Every structure is written in C-alpha cells, then in structure tokens.
Amino acid sequence: MRVAVFPASFDPITCGHVDIATRASQLFDRLIVAVYAHPKKDVMFSLEERLAMVRESLETLEQVEVKSFEGLVVNFCRKEGAGVLVRGLRAVADFQYEFQQASLNRKMLPGLEVICMFASMEYGFLSSSIIKEIAQNGGDVSSMVPAPVARRLVDHFSFVSPPLASGG
Numbered sequence: 065m066r067v068a069v070f071p072a073s074f075d076p077i078t079c080g081h082v083d084i085a086t087r088a089s090q091l092f093d094r095l096i097v098a099v100y101a102h103p104k105k106d107v108m109f110s111l112e113e114r115l116a117m118v119r120e121s122l123e124t125l126e127q128v129e130v131k132s133f134e135g136l137v138v139n140f141c142r143k144e145g146a147g148v149l150v151r152g153l154r155a156v157a158d159f160q161y162e163f164q165q166a167s168l169n170r171k172m173l174p175g176l177e178v179i180c181m182f183a184s185m186e187y188g189f190l191s192s193s194i195i196k197e198i199a200q201n202g203g204d205v206s207s208m209v210p211a212p213v214a215r216r217l218v219d220h221f222s223f224v225s226p227p228l229a230s231g232g
C-alpha cells in the first residue's frame with residue numbers, strides 16, 4: 065500500500081493546499097493530511113479549528129485521512145508507515161526551503177521519498193498569511209479558500225474587530 069503524508073500548519077487551509085491534496089490523493093492509496101499541532105510560527109486558529117477546517121474542506125476525498133502530529137515529520141511518517149512526503153512548490157522562493165527540508169528529512173529517514181508538486185496557475189500566488197491579511201482588512205477571500213474557511217475568517221475578524229466609535 066502506497067501511503068503519503070502532506071504536512072502543513074494549515075492556518076488556515078487554502079485552495080492551493082486543497083489542490084495539492086486532491087492531486088496527490090490520486091497518486092497514492094492513502095494520503096494523510098497532517099496538521100502541525102505546534103508550529104514554530106504564531107498561529108491564528110487553534111489546532112481544533114485548523115483540523116476541523118481541513119476535515120471539512122477535504123471530506124469528499126476518499127483516500128484522504130486528516131490527523132495532527134507533533135515533533136519531527138519523519139517520526140510521524142515512520143509511525144504511519146508512510147514512504148512519501150508530499151509538498152507544494154509555488155515559486156522559486158519555495159525551492160530553497162523545500163530542498164533543504166527534503167535533504168534533512170531524507171537524511172533522518174533514509175528511504176523516504178519527497179515529492180514536490182507544482183502549484184496550479186490559479187493558486188500559485190496563495191499563502192495562508194496573505195489570506196489572513198486580506199480577510200483582516202475586509203477583503204473577499206471566498207475564491208481563495210474553501211467555504212468552511214471563508215466562514216470562519218469572517219467570524220474571526222468580526223469578533224476581533226474593535227467596536228465602532230460611538231458618536232460625539
């Protein structure tokens with residue numbers, strides 16, 4: 065059985081991530097979409113919220129399973145019996161980081177294969193941080209993220225936005 069892991073923080077999942085997960089799921093018997101429990105960078109959504117958004121966004125993909133993980137992704141791959149790590153490549157800028165990570169992960173887990181899939185043209189400019197910035201400033205992100213994410217972004221920013229100044 066060919067098992068692959070697609071790891072990310074998914075803070076939040078975007079249409080770019082969904083595209084990679086959809087295409088990768090067609091290449092493997094099982095694709096585990098793995099949500100970093102405690103990424104190094106600050107996250108906007110809790111692990112539970114990120115997991116829920118990923119699950120709701122990918123629920124139609126049969127071969128896909130959504131799990132969270134902590135620590136090194138190679139240890140998670142070992143535990144799950146996954147021989148392939150899937151990543152996405154948007155621009156040249158992604159290459160250096162992905163190449164470094166792939167080399168280190170393959171050193172830690174010999175035999176692991178890392179597959180980088182090119183972003184689709186329409187999503188190559190998307191990142192979770194850009195989505196958050198647009199949403200925070202009232203922009204419409206509904207074509208850039210799955211519906212469950214768009215809903216939560218609206219809720220999040222209407223909840224945190226400061227109250228309108230009362231007259232006077």
Ligand code: ADP
Pocket residue numbers: 071072073074078079080081084103150151152153154158182183184187188189190191192
């Ligand atoms: P992390 O927080 O784990 O760094 P990212 O979203 O930055 O999460 O990246 C996770 C993986 O998803 C990376 O391989 C990245 O290149 C890929 N990725 C992110 N956005 C897109 C996109 N729009 N299209 C294709 N791949 C993407």
